[in-house]
Structures are given as C-alpha cells and as structure tokens.
Amino acid sequence: MNTLPSHAVPADPNRRAFLRTATLAGGGLLLGCYLAPLASAAPIVDVPQRRKPDEFVPNAFIRIAATGVVTLVSKQPETGQGIKTALPMVLAEELEVDWRDVVIVQGDLDPVYGRQIAGGSTSTPVNYENFRRLGATARTMLLQAAAEIWQVAEGECVATLGTIVHRPSGRTLGYGALASKAAERPVPDATKVVLKTAKDFALMGRRIGGVDNAAIVAGEALFGIDVRLPGMRYAVYEKCPVFGGTVVSANLDLVRALPGVLDAFIIAGTDDLTGLMPGVAIVAESTWAAFSARKQLRVVWDEGKYANDDWRGFIAQAEALADAPGATRLRDDGDIAAGMAAAARTVEASYRYPFIAHACLEPQNCTAWFKPDGSLEIWAPTQNPAAGQTLVTAVLGIPKEKITLHLIRSGGGFGRRLSADYIAEAAAIAQRVSAPVKLTWSREDDMRHDHYRPGGFHFLRVGLDAKGRVVAWRDHFVTFANARTRNGKTELRPGSGGHLSPDEFPGRWIDHCRMEETALDCGIPMGPWRAPGANAFAWVFQSFIDELAHAAGQDPLAYSLALLNRRPNATGYDVGRMTRLLAHVADKAAWGKKKFPRGQGAGIAFHYCHRGYVAQVAEVSVAPHGALKVDRVVVAVDIGAQIINLSGAEAQVEGSVIDGLSVLAQQELDIRQGRIVQGNFGDYPLAGIADRPTAIEIHFLQTDNPVTGLGEPVLPPLAPAVCNAIFAATGVRIRQLPLTQTSLRWA
C-alpha cells in the first residue's frame, strides 16, 4: 500500500472529530479520518484500499462484497476486554447491517488504522465518534446509490438490515447489489453525514456475545501461544534472576547436546530494564524439549547493582522517611504548619501496599520469523503492537518497513502486554534461527520478569477542626524508581503507576495541603497495571477518608459528599457527576438503612480515573475467626451517554470487582537479594470461583457526556469499599495490603 499526500483540512475550533475524504482514480474510495479527543490520538493516514471489482470498500474498516457479505475490521488488540466485538458494533449500528451477517476480521499493525493501542481504557473514547461517522458515511453512499438507480429522492429511501428500501414504492435493494454503484459515489463530507439517534439504536446498548466465543469454547487456535507454522522451532529464554544482570558464561555446549535441542546461545541485550534484557536462548524441536534442556542450563551471571534489593529493606527505608520532607513537593497549598496548628485534633496513619504481578493466564509468548531477505514477521499477543515494532527496530536494527506484525488475541493483558520485551526477545532469537520460532515463557518467567505495579507507602497526617472537617492534609508518598543517569545527573523518576498526581482527590479540596513524593531506587522493572496509580491511591485515600469520617463521628457517605462539594468546580473532575453517582449507589444499596449484626457491615468508596466515574458499596461478612466473605457489591458507573455492548460492559465490571478482590485478598510479591520470590500460582494465588462475591449488582448511569472505556475505572474503588466494610463489620482497619497481613479476627 502506498501512502498518499494528505489533503489538509483545518481543524475545527473544538478539536472534535473531523474526517477528510478523497476520491481515487480508478474508482476506489478512501476515507481517512482524524480524531483527537485525547492528546495521544494519532491521525489515520490516507491509503487507497485494495478492492475487487464490485466491492464497496469505503474505508479501511468496511468491505461490502457483491454477495452482500459485510466484512468489518477490528483494528484494536483484543485481550479479553471485548473491543473486537464493541467497535465493529459501532460500525454496524450506523451502517445498518444485520449483526448476524457480519464477518469480523482482526487487522494487522498498519498505519491505515491509526492508533492501535489497547491501554488506558482509550479504545472506546478514541474511536467511538469516528467509527460512527465511518459507518454512517458508508450508509449514506449506499442510500445515494439506490436513489440514483431508482431515480428517486434520497429522502424517500431508508437503510435497514443491509437493505435500502424505497418507502413509497416498497422496492428494495440489498447492499451487495448496490456495492459497485456505491463505490462510484463521491464520498460525502463525513462531518455532515446524519448519525442515528440513540433511540433508534438497534445494536448498541444490547447484550452481544463476544465474536470469538464459538471458537473459544471449541478450543480453536486463537491465542499467541497457539500459533503454529510449518517448520517452526520452539524457544525458551533465561534471564538473570536479578534485574539488569548480565551473562558471564553458560554451559552452552552441554545444552546443545541435549535431546531435541537445536541451538543455544547468549543474547547480549541492553541495559533497558523493560527492553531486551541479556540472557541465554535455547532453541529446540518442541516446547517440552526446550523446557527440559533449560533445567540443565547453568549460567554464571554478573548480577549487577541491584542484587541487594530487598522488600524488608525498602520498608525500613520508607518508614525512616515518614516525617522527613519529601524529595519532591507535589502540592503545597495554604500553610500546612499553620493549618495543623489551628486544628482541633490530628489523625495520623500510614498505608502500605506491595509490588504485584500481572499474572495474565496466558504466559508471555511471541512467534517471529526472520527471513533471508532481512524481513521479520511477528505474531504477537500484544496490547501495543507499535511498541513491539519500535523496540525491535531499536535493538536489532531491522528497519520498521521490514517488520510485519500480526495482532493475536491475548489471554489477558491488564497492561502487561503494553510492554514489548517478549516481542524483542522472540525477534532476537529469530534472527539467529533460519525458521519461524515461538518463544514461550514459563509461568515462573512471567512472574519473575514482569513489569510490576510498584509498591508504595503513604504517611498521612490530617488536621480536623472542631466539627471534624479536614482543614490540613499532609501525605508523604514513598514510591519506587529505576535510577537513570543522564548528562552526569542521576534521575529518580517514579515507575509507571508510581507517580502521584497533585490533583488526586482530595488534594485540591483542602485549604492547607501538602503532598510530597520520594522515590527509592530499585532494579525492579515497573509497568502499567490495570488502572495504574489509581489501583493503589483509591485504596489509600478512600480508606483514610473513611477513617476520618469515623474519627469525626459522621456517616462516611455524608462526610465524603461534604468534602467533595467543598470545591464543586474542580478542573477535570466533575463533582456533580460523582455526587449523583454516590446518591445513586447509596439508594440502590440502601446505604445507612440496613442494620447489620456484629461481623457484618457495609463500606462505600468512589473514584474517578480514565474518564470514568465509579462508586461502590460493598457488604461483607467476617466470621469471628476472621474469614471474609464479600456478600454483595453494588457498582454505579458513569462512562457517558452510551454503553456500546451491555454484556461486555457488565463483564468488565464483574471482572474488575473480582480482580480487585483478588489483589486485595492475597497478592503480594516479596523481594530478596534482588529477586522476586514468588514464581507461580501456588505462592501467588488468584481469587478462585468460591471467592467471588455472592452478588455483583451493576448500575450504569447514562449521562450526556462523552462515551468512554471501562477496562479500568471500576477496579480502584473495590478495595477501599471492602476494607471500609471490614471496618464497619469488625472494627479492624486495613492499612496494609494484602489482607493476609492483618488478622480480621474479632472474637
């Protein structure tokens, strides 16, 4: 495909979506589009669409054959979040086709599709408006084609289920029959095409099953780890257990002589802790031969400078900093000293949470094929294919245009597959093997070489006035960084998910507020983990605010509402939306109206992140000896005007609640001698089927706000809602995660 010069159209003043269109010589149509609701959204590049005669291919995502078959391209990586179903639904809705007649195909990495990243809950907000216009533009052209054939006014025609109907005469023409005529039409101005009104939506808002479900339940090859190619080899890759360690030597000759082993070699790698790390590759005739040979592999490592990293040591370092000034002052409003001095009383608490792993059920893997012409073909379960391409180019010098990358369904992502380390490893191994090669990580590789959610410590002190209101707030947040030296200066920038925004609630809502941050240097690689930052901060602040409410002798909901509404016009935080959501969840959960016996109780929490507003009430039972059961979680969600796929949206809520509970209850990583101690599900347990809450009730508040995504915002408030409920039930306050750190015994 060749790239055409773009026909620049001035952006409209609101920076809302607009599209640019052009007609190609030869009858092909193109329709590129810009959409920039988020700073990171990239323009889609105009390219001519390959098109067979009689086909209608109005843009990169829609193809209508003369037979009437409608093919829609899913461009986003699918990791279980349901985007392969949701975005094609948006197209199909506006295109007016029968969902049962649609074929959905996964797009490769291709600039024609624009941004292809499944992260930050952005797939929906970046594409929703755009995809509606893409569908509506195609529908308009089909309407015009039919009107032209019949020589009638376009306004007398309607599109319905893949057919154009001429209302006065009752004549009909299917989309297939119209395809070649529609392809000759000039493309209408996509900013002016008529979009459907919400009340006419036939598909969006309904429960639609995932498009791959039938293949999943039949056990068809779908996932990265299932990729099989003729002549394929199987590889494993051993890295230093201490992050950043390098290979001194390895018993390669012995390993090469083992059964089924084809080759073993050292890869020098780089010093980028989230890039291509040094290690030893074993290439074999089967996964098991590679796994078995690996048991005989002996590597002498230079463990580097992080061999003393130790979780207990980090705790001690952090605690020593509790009252010290932070390295960075994130926010310093009013006069903290005067505020504290004037307070009627002060409340102090320290909160701590561990490093955690992503533990996607499908271990990291990637298949790569380096061909004699110097090109590289990659099959990757990834959330961020472009990052894979970029990293491979950077570390192996293979030019971008020589890399083809196929997006393969991922067995979970949760942020882990935004990183590209495993893609670079597969590519580096493939460069040495003249055949396709599949790299498979063991579960232990996956857990011990993750890019982790950083642990953290919050040392909080708050001044309350005589009425129990917060007048002064001080938080010293101790977090983690991988030190980097640039131009002779050492930088300690917190890792992904380890930086606190100065705007985090309730910072801006308090007159005398000081938020400080200090990062401890470590070698632990960090990366985005579902709702980065929020997944920990919501627990800390929503738990502590609950403590303050109890200290003030007030109802936690009323206390939160009063705090929130002190500053109704916070930029980028719609206090009105959150207030309405809290009222809604309180109503649905009958907050404050239920009498619980000792050992049972309810907790409330709310959080705004990733453009989504969420409030939750959890009800728990704690047995006298401390066993916890979550009885009910009521979730109220405001993610804008439209839920695209109700079933998918509910699944994200259910999954986020259970994921949140899984992390809260038992997940933690220990670090000793620079190594992650836990290696598999035996010592890093996931919630099981019996741990699920007895009931999860979901309420979507559809509000007149931009439509956004749901992969992340429900997770953060779960942990504080449950912890606040535990306090209500037992009087035990949880200030350390996971729950296994604290006895819940109350009798």
Added chain:
Amino acid sequence: MGIFTLVINGARHDVDVAPETPLLWVLRDTLGLVGTKFGCGIGECGACIVHLDDVPAKSCRTTVASVGKRRVTTIEGLGQPTRHPLQQAWVELDVPQCGFCQPGQLMSAAALLRENPQPTDKDIEEALAGNLCRCGTYPRIVAGVHRAAEIAAATPAGKKERT
C-alpha cells in the same frame, strides 16, 4: 524416546516422544491440539485439564507414559458430534473474557455435569476450584453451568447422555 499409542477424541495417534513428556505438550506441539492450554505447568491453574476415561486430569502433570489405555478427551472433542450444552450455554451467556482459561473450565464443568446433572452452586464451586480465571468470569461460569444443566435436561441428547 518411545512410541506411545493414544486414543484422543476417538482417534488413534502414535507419538514418538520421551516418556516423561507431559500429555499437555504432546497434545499441543506433537498433535497440534492447542485448545488445551498451558498456564502454569505445575497443576495450579487448571487451564490444561482434559478427561482421561471421563475423569478430569491436569495434562501438565500427566506424563504421556502414564496415560496407558485411557481414552483422552480434549476440548476439541467435547463438542463431538454435537455441541455440548456447556458450549451452547457459554456462548449464550457470553461467559469468556480473554477465553484462555475457558477450555479448562469447560472440561471440569463437563465432568461435573456427567456425574451430577443438576449441581448446586456449592457443587460447582467444588468441581471448579482448581480452575483459575484471571479475568474474573466466575459469576458467569456458575450461571453457565446451571444453564447447561437446563439445556441438557430439556433436550433428548442431554437425556441420552445422562443414562
């Protein structure tokens, strides 16, 4: 190496592999039956569950030599000749998220329904305790097993299967 004769989903396969090779990798790499998943390799996640003579077994912990004459049923064989009620229920209720754990969940659930056509929530929790789902599809798994029990009870095929 050695030649092992396996009967998988009703078909006979002779495989030439080391005797300690886990059945999981024979299925996936040697035979290309990749529906059975690798999740942990140590019997902790349940993604690799198959049936040996209708009894669920973790194929990552089952050496090929130990299979003997037992019939192997994998997810690919579950719906043969007609789609299993569980597969129908899973699609109907949109159970999968990423889907990676689901073959294992389905195999555990199928063994349960064979023994206990009308299981309670507790029965389901016990039978599926060894199947982890990172995506948290458990509420729908429970609903899916109940729905499959209903489908099986309402169809002649289901009745036949239970006799």
